[in-house]
Amino acid sequence: MRTTLKGLLLALLLLSAPAFAANVDGDWTGSIDSPNGPVQITYTFKADGAVLTGTTTGPDGAKLAIKDGKIDGAKISFAIDVDFGGSPTTLKYTGVVAADGIALVLDFQGQP
Numbered sequence: 001m002r003t004t005l006k007g008l009l010l011a012l013l014l015l016s017a018p019a020f021a022a023n024v025d026g027d028w029t030g031s032i033d034s035p036n037g038p039v040q041i042t043y044t045f046k047a048d049g050a051v052l053t054g055t056t057t058g059p060d061g062a063k064l065a066i067k068d069g070k071i072d073g074a075k076i077s078f079a080i081d082v083d084f085g086g087s088p089t090t091l092k093y094t095g096v097v098a099a100d101g102i103a104l105v106l107d108f109q110g111q112p
Contacts, residue, residue: 024052024076024097032106047071052078076102 024045031038045054045066052069058080069078077094095104105112 023047024071024102028102030102030104045069045076052076054078056080058082074098 024047026045028043028045029040030043031040033039041057043054043056043066045052050071052066052071054066054069055063056066058064064080064082066078066080070076074097075094076097077092079090079092082089082091089109092107093104094107095102
């Protein structure tokens with residue numbers, strides 16, 4: 001009986017694990033490799049359930065609002081609107097949150 005109860009509790013814990021959102025709140029820094037070398041980027045994230053909000057720095061250093069932010073367990077996604085010399089572009093990000101960092105993939109006009 002005791003083994004069955006432990007197995008049941010373990011199964012319930014494993015099934016409920018995806019319901020917990022990753023802890024992304026706060027400031028994060030990183031870099032994007034460019035043809036001119038690494039570009040430093042700063043993100044400020046705030047999670048509210050499955051909704052992700054916040055800001056990031058644009059190419060000119062201005063703060064840009066995150067839009068369409070989502071959290072699904074350890075997975076996050078969001079977009080930002082950037083103006084490249086009069087050419088507005090939406091950059092889409094997807095990522096996975098770990099205890100020591102966030103691995104993000106940037107989609108720039110269909111190219112990761």
